[in-house]
Amino acid sequence: MNKNTLIMSDSKIPIIDLFKLDEYSNSWVPLCNNVRHALEEYGYFIALYDDDKKNKISTEIFDVMEELFDLPIETKKKNTSDFYFYQWNGLLKKAPLHESFGIPHPTDVEALQSFTTLMWPQGNRRFCETVTSYVKVAAEVEQLVDKMVFESYGVAERHYESHVAATTYLLRPIKYRPPLQGAEDGSGNIGCNAHTDKSFSTLLFQNQINALQVETKSGEWIDVDVPPSAFVFLAGDAYEAWSNGRIYAARHQVLMKEDKERYTLALFTFNKGITEIPEELVDETHPIQYKPFDNFGLAWYYLSGASSMAHGTAKPYCGINAT
Ligand SMILES: O=C(O)CCC(=O)C(=O)O
Numbered sequence: 001m002n003k004n005t006l007i008m009s010d011s012k013i014p015i016i017d018l019f020k021l022d023e024y025s026n027s028w029v030p031l032c033n034n035v036r037h038a039l040e041e042y043g044y045f046i047a048l049y050d051d052d053k054k055n056k057i058s059t060e061i062f063d064v065m066e067e068l069f070d071l072p073i074e075t076k077k078k079n080t081s082d083f084y085f086y087q088w089n090g091l092l093k094k095a096p097l098h099e100s101f102g103i104p105h106p107t108d109v110e111a112l113q114s115f116t117t118l119m120w121p122q123g124n125r126r127f128c129e130t131v132t133s134y135v136k137v138a139a140e141v142e143q144l145v146d147k148m149v150f151e152s153y154g155v156a157e158r159h160y161e162s163h164v165a166a167t168t169y170l171l172r173p174i175k176y177r178p179p180l181q182g183a184e185d186g187s188g189n190i191g192c193n194a195h196t197d198k199s200f201s202t203l204l205f206q207n208q209i210n211a212l213q214v215e216t217k218s219g220e221w222i223d224v225d226v227p228p229s230a231f232v233f234l235a236g237d238a239y240e241a242w243s244n245g246r247i248y249a250a251r252h253q254v255l256m257k258e259d260k261e262r263y264t265l266a267l268f269t270f271n272k273g274i275t276e277i278p279e280e281l282v283d284e285t286h287p288i289q290y291k292p293f294d295n296f297g298l299a300w301y302y303l304s305g306a307s308s309m310a311h312g313t314a315k316p317y318c319g320i321n322a323t
């Protein structure tokens with residue numbers, strides 16, 4: 001594996017440029033290996049993806065997010081669902097600065113239209129169009145990363161197509177208020193408590209306010225300094241289980257420091273149906289560690305309180321010899 005082309009910033013944060021990749025160029029294989037290596041060692045990486053289209057959307061997307069969060073609370077509360085991750089959440093005791101919406105299946109025009117009409121019965125074309133353009137690019141990046149990981153493991157040919165067919169998307173726009181006064185003791189600046197994602201993958205895009213911290217395998221919390229207009233790709237519990245424990249679903253949290261509002265767009269993927277662990281990822285040095293699993297089942301298991309927020313859910317839900 002060529003690890004030399006994995007750019008590490010001063011603070012040891014993996015950064016990979018995904019723009020203008022060519023599957024047929026000599027750099028494709030080492031780059032795929034770098035992506036996989038970053039996810040195995042760190043559980044995430046900063047993905048640079050600077051196409052002109054995206055740069056134009058970047059400014060507009062936060063304008064429409066402000067408009068969304070400025071809606072009256074009664075309107076926002078209409079974003080409900082049986083599934084916690086698909087609904088509006090705010091005024092949480094454990095994370096007073098946090099507010100977020102759930103937009104399931106945002107790549108589907110009708111689903112996005114139905115969310116838009118719920119929030120703006122008179123319609124909001126600009127919101128719909130801007131979110132559509134954003135999600136198109138973000139989903140493309142998520143698929144590209146998965147493709148690279150699957151290629152690096154040598155399982156793309158047999159498993160990538162069915163993986164894409166099983167992928168469902170969830171967009172969660174999040175707003176974090178600045179830290180509360182007198183929050184220096186650390187309790188009033190929590191935007192999001194430490195957790196692993198229940199998704200397969202997560203792609204984050206923030207306005208230029210840093211606050212994300214990711215935990216290393218040795219337990220050190222790293223402040224993730226995200227360059228303007230870059231994404232953060234994070235592996236969720238389902239990625240860890242699918243990879244037979246090779247990929248690391250890192251714990252992460254949001255601690256607000258600056259006296260400014262922070263917006264994040266989190267595009268999660270969840271696999272529908274049963275996810276099998278590719279047999280190619282099981283060998284003598286990597287004995288099977290996970291049973292085939294239902295990604296939504298994993299999320300429901302976590303939401304039922306069966307596994308603690310402080311730890312990953314893959315092992316307790318579908319680990320072999322789970323305790
Ligand atoms: O806002 C962020 O940067 C992270 C959000 C997050 O971890 C989540 O919504 O699961």
Ligand SMILES: [Fe+2]
Nearest residue numbers: 195196197252
């Ligand atoms: Fe998260």
